[in-house]
Amino acid sequence: MNGRIGLVAAVCLGVFVGLGCGGSDEKPPITPEPEVTLPQAPSNVVAVPGDGQATVTWGAPSDGGSAILEYIVQVFVGDSEARTVTAPASETQAIITDLENGTAYAFSVVARNARGRGAASARSDAVTPHVTPGAVQNLVAVAGNQHVALSWEAADDKGMPLGGYVVTVRSETSEDATVTVPATELGTTFSALTNGTAYTFIVTADNGHARGPEASVEATPFTTPGAPRVTATTGSERVTLSWTVEDTGGSIITNYRVTAYLGDEVLRTVETSEPRLRLEELENATTYQFTVEAMNAAGWGEVSERISAMPTRAPSEPLNARCQGGDGWISFTWEPPEFDFGHPVTEYRLSAVINGNSTSWHTTELVYHVTEVPNDRTPFTFYIQARNAAGYGDGAELYCSTWPPRP
Structure with missing residues (x-):
């Protein structure tokens, strides 16, 4: 009897124990460790x-x-x-x-x-280690007629041979132009430039991988001036010249040289910094020739064409001037002046002050008949003058009046 009770109790205990474990024989799941791989390529x-x-x-x-x-x-x-x-x-x-x-x-x-x-990355682009060369030294520009010559001392190659020098020319009126000069040469010349235009020249040393610091210099090509254009005005025993120079050659004009000729003989040479000159102590009624040339930093330029000019003055007074008064009129006669100083007389002027008014009459003849005067025998002073290209000359003075019949 007791043995049966013990067996039942054991069975029951086993059942309860099983229930206490969850009532199942399955084991809990296990989380797997993450798989470690090689790194990917950079x-x-x-x-x-x-x-x-x-x-x-x-x-x-x-x-x-x-x-x-x-x-x-x-x-x-x-x-x-x-x-x-x-x-x-x-x-x-x-x-x-x-x-x-x-x-x-x-x-x-x-x-x-x-x-x-891990895997290797793709290779980078190939690069070449290098030094940067130094700057050229003592860069000099010498300007000439439509060209500039450059020279310099070699740049420090820093231990890496230079491939050459890169030279760029720049101006405000044109696009940049660049040339490469071999490393064995220490200069170059730029031609076909415009005189009077300022250019900047930039030189750098190049070793094929890097360029050194820039060295620069400015220069303006130029040449001698063109021929001046000359005009002349004359006076008594003098000629005044003035001129302009359109082509300065690209450089400031600093001086002018004027040469006076009588025929083929050089009479005098005068230098001046002004674009005008008065030459005095010349002979009236004598034809002279003159030339002018301009000078700039390049030297004396082209000589102007010869220009002729004759110093002159107004004529001397008319000769043998006479007057004759009548009833309401005065007649005048005269002869040409002794000297016209190389310029023919073109007209005569007869003038007087009548009743406080200046009055004048003009003629090309050697006689004149005046009626616009008071007919009362009042004398007036008349002047007769000859005129040429230089103007009116000295006047012949006459005292004349009308001569009406007496009552």
Whole structure:
């Protein structure tokens, strides 16, 4: 009896124990550990060359589930790996030193995590480490007729041979023009320039990879002036010359030279800084010739055409002037002046002050009949003058009146 009760109790206990475990024999699920892979390849690898070095940058890749421990930068010359350089995981750039200037290098980057090295990035474009040359020294420009000659002393190549010198000419009136001069030459000449135009010349040393600092100089090409255009005015025993110069040759005119001729004989030469000159102590009624030339920094320019001029004066007074009065009229007669000074008489003027009014009469004849005078035997002073290209000359003075019949 007791044995049966114990068995039942054991069975019941087992049932209750089973219920206490959830009432099932299944085990709880287990979460799997994430799978760790190699890092992916870095992206956007770019290299910037410097003096004996290159700065390489890249974009960080996916770490494959494990923190990146470092980067390995592979250095290539052509298709051959020259060496590798490690960079800490915290950086996405590396400065690769001890490179040879003038040699082209490319770079690839690999990331490493606890699992190992990942795939290498695409290679960067090849770059060439180089130096920057110095500036040319003592740059000099010598201007001439439509050209400028440049010269300079060699630039410091900083240990890397120069490929040449780059020379640029610039002005406000034309587009820039550039030429390359071999490194063995220390000068060049620019031709077909415009006289009087200011140009700037810029020279830089070039080693094929970098250009040095600029050196510049300004110059204005020029030549001797063109021929002046001369005009002349005359007076008594003098000639006044004036002139203009359209073509200055591209340089400021500093002086003029005037030469006076009598036939083929040079009478005198005068220099002046003004564009005009009065020559005195010349002979009236004598024809002279004159030339003018201008001077600038290039020297004396073209000689003007000869211009002729005759110093002159107004005629002397008419000769043998007479007057005869009548009933309401006065008649005048005279003879030509003794001297017309090289310019023919063109007319005569008869003048007087009558009743407070200045009155004049003009004629080309040697006689004149005046009726516009008071008919009362009042005498008046009359003047008879001859005129030529220089103007009215001295007057012959006469006292005349009408002579009406007496009552």
